[in-house]
Amino acid sequence: MSDLPFGFGLPDRDDEGQDKDPARRGQPADPFGFGALFGGAGAGAGNPEELLAKMPLFAELQKLMNWSGGPVNWDLARQGAISQLAAGHQPTSEAERAAVAEALRLADLWLDQATDLPSGVDRALAWSRVEWVEQTLPAWSALIDPLAERVVAAMTSALPQEAASMMGPIAGMMGRMGGMMFGAQVGQALGKLADEVLTSTEVGLPLAPSGAGVLVPQNVEEFAAGLDRPIDEVRLFLALREAASQRLFAHVPWLRQQLTDAVHAYARGITVDRDAIERGIAEAMGGMEGGIDPSDPETLQRLLPALEPEETPEQQMALRRLETLLALVEGWVDTVVAAAASQRLPGYAALAETMRRRRASGGPAEQTFATLVGLQLRPRRLRDAATVWAAMGQQRGPEERDRLWSHPDLLPTSEDLDEPMDFVARQGMDDELSALTAEEPPAKPDDEDKPDDKPDDEAGPSPA
Structure with missing residues (x-):
């Protein structure tokens, strides 16, 4: 899958820290996409004017420039994504909607025997690509707006006072163009996604309205075209994954918020080194006669490296928590779908392996979080999470396996996933210890059953 330039994540680098794209090596890093604003090296998709030139939006240019609805211009994002999809877009047919509904109905019946969590799907939907964009925008807005807002705030608040006065024109332009820039980048990313x-949950989060199970028939058909399996079988396999994800998010009420909070915790940690900015501005201005010229893109591009945020230990913790949660969700889905389908669906093994390869090569979830927060989801982490859920189901049963979702503190941590079988073994030991230390009724004192007063005939002699 191609890169998804949301414009927030860290650049794609190899194990030695070198940019994987040789054409970009030696150029200043631009992890949050501000290069696109100035048409510089980081503008992989071109500047906003170039993007707009490819879209039929000229009549609404003034409206877009005057956007005041938040840090991301979602009107532009929607129109940009839909424009990108226009050539290959196919509306869903009545037959496709019926096939999706039947697949999700059958998937729920099979999953009833694999998990005690009840169905989370109360309606089946077949979305076109355009419908996927339009219907998921509220979820994307809730996820991305705090990131974009924090990026802009960190860049502007870290400017020294004297630099802020010099860069007033630049700050004003960034304020006017920021929402447009982010909107153009997000729109391009959503169009590629x-x-x-294939479904509403493939990015790792439920993007559809609550209770909606969703497949995208056009993409399902293209996905199946490269496989040696019947389309009905592929559709059912994907419906199983969608229905399993919906069960989990519907009946673990804190899960969605925990994932979103991890992304926003990363955003709260976005800071810029003030000393580095001062040095960068001094170096940038060293070769500038007459000071900073906000109308000169080359001048502005020279300032960008000074505005690059640095990742903090707190952000690294947020990324570990996010990776762990995403791996646990994916591992649980893999496990319950295997329990439901491995003996019923003839091509299950081949389809499961195809899905693993899709993730390993950069599926929607991997690329989404890589470009949003620089998180590289490791295939091994997903395998470790699946090992935990599979072993818990085999050794403790589905009910005990799913009980771990009853509270965040019961779930395996990142350290637990390093040794998944040790975590599973401790669950049995904890239960045995609890049984041994359970409170017993207090023992009665030896004389508890004796009456306080003796009968008169048993009384001793009266004192003299």
């Missing part, structure tokens, strides 16, 4: 995403 809509071309490939």
